[in-house]
Amino acid sequence: MAINENWEIYDNELSVSDNQTIESILTVGNGYFGMRGAYEDDAISEKSTTHGAYINGFYETAPITYGEQAHGYPSERQSMISLPDASHISLQLDGIPVDHNHGEITDNIRDLSMKTGLMTHKFVWTGKLSGKKIQVSFRRIVSHVRKHIFAIQMTVKPVNFKRGILSIKSTIDSDNLSAHSSDDPRVSEINTDEIMKHARQINTQNDQIIGLSFTTQRSDLSAMVGAIHNLDGKVSNNQKIWQSQILIDQQPVRMEKFACYFDTRESHGESVSETVVAELEKSKEAGFDALRKEQANYMRLFWHDSDIHIATNYHDDLQMASRFALFQLLQSVGKDGKRGISAKGLSSTGYDGHYFWDTEIYIIPFFTMTQPQIAKSLLTNRYNQLSHATEHAMDLGYRGALFPWRTINGEESSAYFPASTAAVHINADIMFALQQYYYFTDDEHFMRQYGLKMLVEASRFYLSYGSWDKEKGFVINTVTGPDEYTALVNNNSYTNLMVKNQLEFLTTSFDLSQVARFGVTEKEWQQFEMAAKQMFIPREDNLIGQDDSFLSKPKLDLKTMDKSKFPLLMHYHPLFLYQHQVLKQADLILAMALMPYRFTNEQQKINYEYYEPLTTHDSSLSRCAYAIAASRLPDQDAFDQMLQSSFKTDLTDSQNNTANGIHTASMGGIWLVILLGLAHVQATENKLILDPIMPPSWNAYVVCIQYHGSQIKLSVSERGSHVTLMHGLPIKVQLNGEIVQF
Amino acid sequence: MAINENWEIYDNELSVSDNQTIESILTVGNGYFGMRGAYEDDAISEKSTTHGAYINGFYETAPITYGEQAHGYPSERQSMISLPDASHISLQLDGIPVDHNHGEITDNIRDLSMKTGLMTHKFVWTGKLSGKKIQVSFRRIVSHVRKHIFAIQMTVKPVNFKRGILSIKSTIDSDNLSAHSSDDPRVSEINTDEIMKHARQINTQNDQIIGLSFTTQRSDLSAMVGAIHNLDGKVSNNQKIWQSQILIDQQPVRMEKFACYFDTRESHGESVSETVVAELEKSKEAGFDALRKEQANYMRLFWHDSDIHIATNYHDDLQMASRFALFQLLQSVGKDGKRGISAKGLSSTGYDGHYFWDTEIYIIPFFTMTQPQIAKSLLTNRYNQLSHATEHAMDLGYRGALFPWRTINGEESSAYFPASTAAVHINADIMFALQQYYYFTDDEHFMRQYGLKMLVEASRFYLSYGSWDKEKGFVINTVTGPDEYTALVNNNSYTNLMVKNQLEFLTTSFDLSQVARFGVTEKEWQQFEMAAKQMFIPREDNLIGQDDSFLSKPKLDLKTMDKSKFPLLMHYHPLFLYQHQVLKQADLILAMALMPYRFTNEQQKINYEYYEPLTTHDSSLSRCAYAIAASRLPDQDAFDQMLQSSFKTDLTDSQNNTANGIHTASMGGIWLVILLGLAHVQATENKLILDPIMPPSWNAYVVCIQYHGSQIKLSVSERGSHVTLMHGLPIKVQLNGEIVQF
Structure with a gap:
């Protein structure tokens, strides 16, 4: 694909030729x-x-x-x-x-x-x-x-x-x-x-x-x-x-x-x-x-805040792919607090135009770090649907609120609960995005007005859905994690880690007095704290089980399987997939990508090496998470390979279904790969942490990040990494372990 | 209900008055x-x-x-x-x-x-x-x-x-x-x-x-x-x-x-x-x-072989209920090897007229012990559908044969696999009935011609569905047991015990030379033996878990729950039910009822007392199993109560749905209660074991049993139990622990 200055997509230069695929790629929209x-x-x-x-x-x-x-x-x-x-x-x-x-x-x-x-x-x-x-x-x-x-x-x-x-x-x-x-x-x-x-x-x-x-x-x-x-x-x-x-x-x-x-x-x-x-x-x-x-003026401002510059030793795909991703995210996302961003953006009615957890885990981070007002409008849309989530939890027999797995209007719209409603990590995913939004923006007002109520109700749900096991601690049984080739298991480690994170966010960034108005008692508050502290994670030494029984199942040897049998869901009954150690997509590894600070280097290596060969990447949500996790591993070749493949979805039609719409989550994933996998960004309440690395065969990259209302530019090249304050008040940045005021 | 000599059912004497319920009860049929x-x-x-x-x-x-x-x-x-x-x-x-x-x-x-x-x-x-x-x-x-x-x-x-x-x-x-x-x-x-x-x-x-x-x-x-x-x-x-x-x-x-x-x-x-x-x-x-x-002549012969006489201190319900049960089973059962017995007999199209595992576990025993040619025809019907079962297993990704959960023509007809196809115990249930048939009849010819092939294919399925766990032994993951309020769990103990039984039946009653013609190798034969021997059963001391994680879930306190919330499946989402220790019907207790010799007295007591309060008996298959298990417990009041309630289904419309057809499994359950719960019958390859008990407030009962082509009559009264040979060659009976030739 030859690209005019990397800003223009010509249909006759795309590596795909199917007209309907091109029509998806060339969609124009404004989020409405x-x-x-x-x-x-x-x-x-x-x-x-x-x-x-x-x-x-x-x-x-x-x-x-x-x-x-x-x-x-x-x-x-x-x-x-x-x-x-x-x-x-x-x-x-x-x-x-x-x-x-x-x-x-x-x-x-x-x-x-x-x-x-x-x-x-x-x-x-x-x-x-x-x-x-x-x-x-x-x-x-x-x-x-x-x-x-x-x-x-x-x-x-x-x-x-x-x-x-x-x-x-x-x-x-x-x-x-x-x-x-x-x-x-x-x-x-x-x-x-x-x-x-x-x-x-x-x-x-x-x-x-x-x-x-x-x-x-x-x-x-x-x-x-x-x-x-x-x-x-x-x-x-x-x-x-x-x-x-x-x-x-x-x-x-x-x-x-x-x-x-x-x-x-x-x-x-x-x-x-x-x-x-x-x-x-x-x-x-x-x-x-x-x-x-x-x-053009609107786009100039957008790119000013959001563009990523990439210089690599190989072809220009990555620069193009990342711009295309950010461009389509902007075109797809609702900006008025009344709508979200659908799995296929506004390029088709695929997936019924539904909003999934993709929004919070894969897409919001880009907006949080570059256009926080859009992240806010997406979270506001969830807030506006909170009453449906409360009813949903009650219908199921639980307290608090459970957000829907797939929805437009806030009501659960899924017809197969083992791979939808049972994926109760949706709450923690939304709260993760809320936490990120709060840490990056310091938007106290939003938390007071909208965020805390969601956080309390989403946490209440887990206290009633989970339970206490005398040996294990707080357990969350009968759930489905991100990996759709496993369902209805106990203690999915992604879910438990994310819920732990949510409860820690609630109980460490806030105190009881701030949530008492939602009826939180001291006893309930202690339960939040206790559940966070005693959250059970299935482990065998440094190897973390995807769930309580995952590690004891037989493995599928994906390398020797007939290529025509992929994607597996098209060729195997769910029972067969559920019975085996095989993943459609990143599960524990996604938790590792999002919260690397919760894992030792040894754990990251051991678990990556264990799970990657078991993962088919049949979902477009998978490779970016693996690329991020790989960025912290010694094996730079594997990292490079995963990194490149994570950029490929729509422009190369790698999932063979772009004709039916673009993949917004995968686009958000490109941002994640650069920010979490390369810049190694992490926002805390009072500082921005950056541990940028330079991937093999890259020469340089530049990215802008907003933090607490200011904007910095991070430039990383072979000569080292450099931070500049672009606008706003100086902020505290921990760059490569050293705290600097920019 | 006043009953003319206990042989006539008058509609104006029934305790139910709904005309459609009565129409179900008064169904006449001949199995065809x-x-x-x-x-x-x-x-x-x-x-x-x-x-x-x-x-x-x-x-x-x-x-x-x-x-x-x-x-x-x-x-x-x-x-x-x-x-x-x-x-x-x-x-x-x-x-x-x-x-x-x-x-x-x-x-x-x-x-x-x-x-x-x-x-x-x-x-x-x-x-x-x-x-x-x-x-x-x-x-x-x-x-x-x-x-x-x-x-x-x-x-x-x-x-x-x-x-x-x-x-x-x-x-x-x-x-x-x-x-x-x-x-x-x-x-x-x-x-x-x-x-x-x-x-x-x-x-x-x-x-x-x-x-x-x-x-x-x-x-x-x-x-x-x-x-x-x-x-x-x-x-x-x-x-x-x-x-x-x-x-x-x-x-x-x-x-x-x-x-x-x-x-x-x-x-x-x-x-x-x-x-x-x-x-x-x-x-x-x-x-x-x-x-x-x-x-009338046909019926005379039927009753000669099949009638149960019951004399109790209370009303005559039980005599009537048991006759009605046997009568309707005869009317409902296919006798030509080309059809089975549907869940609602020939009284309605409820449950689509499907054949379930009810046939083998609840119904066949009556025929095996009284009209073995009918038991044979039901097993022949399964044999005739074996090729569908082989295809079914292959479609799912496994070897051998998996019989369908619900069917007429042999093809799986179920639309919700977590509560159907995942209930892979169906194979072991059919093989249990085959084993009983073989032990009671000594029908070598049937085994050679039909039985062994089914047994081998059904066993092969389990070897490929189950797997070896280095700590636990042979495990069978991702299954649903009899209890429909729990689904997709690992090592359901009923399933594992029944599969163990099946594999033991194969490997101890037969030898490799008899099945080599089905391609069984020595290696496979050893795996059958090893899986039987190392079958994992989840236990905490004498308490057996319904599955690997059942015991760690929170319990539902059924006693304090609103009565209007029963049956629970009409008022709670499956997730809620799956998350809790609550049973729709006997699960482990059913294994105990069918194979008491696999449990110590202590285990029987501990597990009964653990599971009974957690069981809603929302299924008509439940109470008879509990009654049988209760028969071996010291608490005779609980036994008496469960015994009586197990007789009540259609004549009293206790499930409130007899209008939509009779409950054939529950009718078979009445026979099971008397034979397994009171006579404590067990057939082995070379003797019939009887340990009859007299339940509280009963005076006497008489029942006929066929064994190896002979028929005996067992009379139990307050003065003791008595066996008479009715026809055929003398057989070896172990009566109350003593081996006698009758």
């Missing part, structure tokens, strides 16, 4: 809504395509059908749905369709500029009969500045002729919507056709506006999609089509289309259609170029 | 097919009714929809379906319907004679306008002698008038069929309407025959139901209705109806409709009274 990188007119190519436009958290529900039902199972699932697509524009030249049936398409290239947040699509069309050649370009943005606005600027330039009639047909397409991508067996069919059948026209004075409003049938959510053009045209087909004709007279012609995606939960009493029309008119007034500049 | 005890004409009562006619093992399939799918899950479920009902007969007197709308119904009583296998229904009807009174009686049998024949004899007697016209309408009703009873959440909807829509008339020369033939849509099974009457009449409505008129002239009038249920898998090349017609004509020729006598 997103658009896949499909062509404006499908007919310019014969490749198969999946259009998609999604509002983060805009979902329909469907009843869950169980093979066998039991008490307390979720009754319905939520699914983010595909919305009417405003990117469609098709052309005719002198009445002939500008497509691959009626002409030759050449120089057809899409390009995503990560620097400016602009996607460009260009091609040249030569009419079969007329021989007339035009160069067409589309530039599109989903504005980061204007939450609801998507804009396209089209330019058509005559190449070998002087005059012609260009007919433009611009639509909002609500055909062929689907609720999910086909490779995910865990999702239900949602009938979006039914929703669209009842869509209504937008009621507006402006007869140039096309669009429609619609309401989901079961979840009762409404949204409106409208569009306006900077030329006059004819609106038809129930306001879904806009058409216009322009005379090409030697000069290029240009058209701009502005679309507005507006979920009615965004309105505060005012008329939705008036708001949409006003937004559209404002954008049209400003013009595409103004929006593009706003966008 | 069965009919619920519904009225011939629903309109004589306003109570709600559920008609039902079922052929054992005649099923339709439906796809299973999973909340989340995974590799190796069964894709479809089988469901025994309700068939057209030939019991319908309605009357008119002088053109007025003989029902509760047009007259007064009095003395309406149904009666099931267990002695003769005859069900009678009588009532008196007095016309509202005419004041004419008739006494109507129906007698029905499902013939044990004629596998396919159901017969009804109707008598109508004028009480207060001389002359009248009686119109008879007799139908085969295929309306309102359903595939399942409503209280079972685990079954799918099967559209039997669709099946009946395509039903065809029977092609026959005899124009008096009504009936239809039909084919299931997915499983592609065909059956024919036909009927004939001993009077001439008019056939209409596509051969589904037969009508006739008779002059009542002072004397009673009589009509007989013969129906034939014929599954085409029963035919061997000959024309099905010709067979059905021939069967019908033969029965009609013989006449109802001849069929009734055949039936």
Whole structure:
């Protein structure tokens, strides 16, 4: 992959060629809504395509059908749905369709500029009969500045002729919507056709506006999609089509289309259609170029705070992959405290558009360290769903709050509890992110107003879910850890370590007086302390068991297994996987990656060497954790290899499913690898600890970190590591063991 | 419940009054097919009714929809379906319907004679306008002698008038069929309407025959139901209705109806409709009274071999309950080696008409000890399904054969593997029944031809499912034991003890030379021996853990729990139940009941006292096991109480769901309680061991047992126990520790 200055992704330079994979990669979005990188007119190519436009958290529900039902199972699932697509524009030249049936398409290239947040699509069309050649370009943005606005600027330039009639047909397409991508067996069919059948026209004075409003049938959510053009045209087909004709007279012609995606939960009493029309008119007034500049400016600030510079001895993949990761995280993440970040971002309805623990463990760290206000908004979204978590715990028979394994609206949406609800580490994961947020930002206000209540309720849950064993101490039985190839075990060490961490956070960073208002008594407080102190971790000397019985199971020899049997979950019954020492993904090693200070060097080495050969990395969440853990081991070759592979997911389609959406957790994992695996960053309440290392065959890297409102830049090269204060008050940094004020 | 000589069940004397419960209780069947005890004409009562006619093992399939799918899950479920009902007969007197709308119904009583296998229904009807009174009686049998024949004899007697016209309408009703009873959440909807829509008339020369033939849509099974009457009449409505008129002239009038249920898998090349017609004509020729006598004779022989006499100080419930149990087992059990015995017998489609482990552990013992040819036919049915079991094991990733948890055709039909496929004790349960069958019958031929192959394949499965632990020995991880309130644990002690028993049976009752033809090598044989010897059983001194971690979980205090929370599975999430020390049903205690010789007296006492307070008995399989175990304990009051409660299931509707079918396992449990709990019978290869006890407040009991082809009678009274040889060669009996030849 050759990359223009490492800021641009050209589809013809990607190592993948499947059009739907490329469409996922070229998604543009702003965290509120997103658009896949499909062509404006499908007919310019014969490749198969999946259009998609999604509002983060805009979902329909469907009843869950169980093979066998039991008490307390979720009754319905939520699914983010595909919305009417405003990117469609098709052309005719002198009445002939500008497509691959009626002409030759050449120089057809899409390009995503990560620097400016602009996607460009260009091609040249030569009419079969007329021989007339035009160069067409589309530039599109989903504005980061204007939450609801998507804009396209089209330019058509005559190449070998002087005059012609260009007919433009611009639509909002609500055909062929689907609720999910086909490779995910865990999702239900949602009938979006039914929703669209009842869509209504937008009621507006402006007869140039096309669009429609619609309401989901079961979840009762409404949204409106409208569009306006900077030329006059004819609106038809129930306001879904806009058409216009322009005379090409030697000069290029240009058209701009502005679309507005507006979920009615965004309105505060005012008329939705008036708001949409006003937004559209404002954008049209400003013009595409103004929006593009706003966008470039926004991105400049983003990169200023967030960019990672990497210089390596090998190819430039890593620089590119890390920028792509951060860029897509920004595009995917909800920033208003009312939505999260889904497993596939806003690039598809894969995994139903659900928020998982990926958010807190894999993704929030990037925002915590670079854009803490976004980390805050993600934690606020969890806080806003706390009442559902409290009900969920009660439904199951426990006290406190248990956050849902997968959800949009805060209710558990999972249909197989052994690999979801039983993964009760979700609470500790969220609290880990809260702790990190607090330590990095010192945001006392947030803790007082939101954080502590979550922390207390999440801790209460564990006191009632866990129990006291006279020999072992505090045990947490019947859980599933991160590794989905093991389920319903006792004392998953990741879970227990994370819960221990959570309870220590509560009881050492705060005191009883701060949480008494949540009904915490002295007795309960002591239990929190005691459970943290006596938390049981299964061990055999320095080898830590993934759970109480893991080490006594037979091992699968992954090296000798038939390659066609991977990923194992597609070829083996869960019982077989549960019965063996085999991991889908990092489990104990993830705890080690997140909290290396809880393990001795000897333990890190022994456990890494034990678990790595048992891990299939069938999950995209796995390699980054192993890379981080490997960074502290003597074997630098293994580290280098794991490091490189952890950067590869979407741009190389290494999981073979990027067509069904990007992998946001894996993208967050790239940040983790650099910060936890290379910079070896750790925030405590009063200082920032950095123990940076230089990986084999790297020359240098530079990364910015915010701590307590200040920003520092860490530069690491062969000559050593260097910290500079970029803005804010001086902060205390422990660099390579030495405490320095910067 | 007052009972006529303890042989008759009158519906007006039952302690239950719900009509559908009574219909279940009054089911008549012959193991091939069965009919619920519904009225011939629903309109004589306003109570709600559920008609039902079922052929054992005649099923339709439906796809299973999973909340989340995974590799190796069964894709479809089988469901025994309700068939057209030939019991319908309605009357008119002088053109007025003989029902509760047009007259007064009095003395309406149904009666099931267990002695003769005859069900009678009588009532008196007095016309509202005419004041004419008739006494109507129906007698029905499902013939044990004629596998396919159901017969009804109707008598109508004028009480207060001389002359009248009686119109008879007799139908085969295929309306309102359903595939399942409503209280079972685990079954799918099967559209039997669709099946009946395509039903065809029977092609026959005899124009008096009504009936239809039909084919299931997915499983592609065909059956024919036909009927004939001993009077001439008019056939209409596509051969589904037969009508006739008779002059009542002072004397009673009589009509007989013969129906034939014929599954085409029963035919061997000959024309099905010709067979059905021939069967019908033969029965009609013989006449109802001849069929009734055949039936009474069959039942006489059955009771001769099987009856239990019980004399107690209290009410006669136990005598009645035990006879009812044995009677219904006979009616429910497949006897031709091609079908098993379903959880609800032939009284409903509850549990989809599936065969479970109940068959081998709860039911076969009765047949093994009294009608070994039936035990053999049940084991033969398993043998016939061995190839499915081999495939099933392979699909899961293991060697050998794993029998299905629930099935009709031999394929796993369960949709929630943690409580089904993971219950791998199913193999050992079947092998336990095989061992018992072999020890009681000495049927070497069966072992050679069928038994050994099953035993080897079932044992191979365990060698690959289990594994060797350097400290514990042979362990069997990730299993579910009998107790459904615990799942996916390691070393369930019931499972491990039963597998140990199976492997010991194989390696001590046989030698390598007998199984070498199944590819067993010396090495494998040694592994069988070693696994048996080194089988791990979790223990804390004399207390045996239900599994590796059971004893360390918190206990549920069942005594203080709200009564409205039972059965717990209806009110708690599985996670909550799995997390606690709480049992739905006997688990370790069942192993103790089946193999008391593997436990010391001290162990029996300690474990009973530990587990009983933790057991909800939410399953009808539970109390009989506890009663048997209690029989060996010093506390005779507890024993007496458990003993009595173990007899109560269907006649008192103690589970509140007999309306949805009888509980065959619980019925088998009554036999187990008497034989294993009181007679303390144990068969070894060369002797029969009896250590009979007399329970508190019992005066005497008498029971017959077959052993090695001979039959003995054991009489136990306050004066001691007495054995008599009833027929066959003398056998060696160890009675109360003393070996005697009888």
